[in-house]
């Protein structure tokens with residue numbers, strides 16, 4: 001799942017408004033304190049560097065900021081906050097303070113909020129451990145410090161980490177690994193490089209172990225236990241909440257990126273992961289029926305107009321018809337336990353697979369584009385013109401499922 005990337009798409013038009021990064025320090029702090037100044041400056045210039053590099057960190061002197069142990073362990077993915085809060089730099093920052101923990105360990109705490117909407121929106125509160133080294137202060141990951149208390153087990157190409165009170169279903173793990181290996185083989189990946197897989201009981205626990213006290217994606221649904229997973233290609237690290245050992249969705253994300261041989265991400269990836277794997281821990285065979293019902297109930301949704309968004313009328317009603325909908329924001333089509341936008345992509349993957357097997361899916365993985373350009377990819381590989389996409393998908397679902 002990459003819900004946060006969707007968020008970046010949604011708010012990206014607003015990003016161009018603010019050219020400079022906005023960072024404030026909490027009032028009544030002794031900002032003249034030398035330790036405070038050193039650590040704060042390090043954090044601020046890291047943020048400035050990331051900001052001017054579009055949050056990619058590809059062009060910055062990482063060793064200036066991060067402990068060598070993190071770079072050794074996670075490569076380019078040393079900043080593990082980007083696994084669960086990949087977009088945090090884009091928000092306005094309110095710096096909370098710094099605490100000393102022992103002779104060599106400090107922690108800074110900071111928060112991020114958005115002003116895009118009319119109300120104040122707290123998005124993240126993040127705690128970052130800072131260690132004192134012979135080369136000055138360096139950031140480290142809360143997960144690296146917490147890892148010592150986790151159980152660790154290597155099964156095949158996967159290194160599992162999980163808390164002592166988590167009961168890992170090893171029988172299921174073996175089944176899952178077999179499925180991943182089969183998918184990799186079929187799509188043409190000869191060898192799967194090691195992957196770290198961190199399982200936690202709840203999403204809140206997951207966030208906490210990475211130093212994220214508050215996150216935009218948590219505490220969203222009051223009557224549902226959240227199943228959440230993320231894959232962070234740069235660090236070859238996957239996290240999932242309870243039951244993650246039953247799912248291959250996040251593994252497929254990493255395999256797709258191995259095939260592309262880069263860190264690029266396209267929304268079509270979600271379709272491939274949901275078709276060959278699951279979506280919200282539920283299989284494609286279940287989700288596809290929900291999509292069929294959804295589209296049959298929402299006859300005005302026009303997939304030739306948009307593949308991921310529609311105008312929202314009420315809880316489960318959408319339309320792509322703009323007439324009279326001026327006051328409604330265009331919104332991502334989703335319902336209980338199903339992101340329809342993911343399953344629409346999965347349907348496209350399904351059609352591709354029926355037409356030309358793994359080969360065709362692989363070609364589409366290489367060519368896939370986000371937004372309107374995806375229609376061109378669909379026409380090129382599946383021979384369906386944009387104006388026919390809506391009818392084609394509806395007929396396909398009604399005739400097949």
Ligand SMILES: [Zn+2]
Pocket residue numbers: 001002249253269270273
């Ligand atoms: Zn995903």
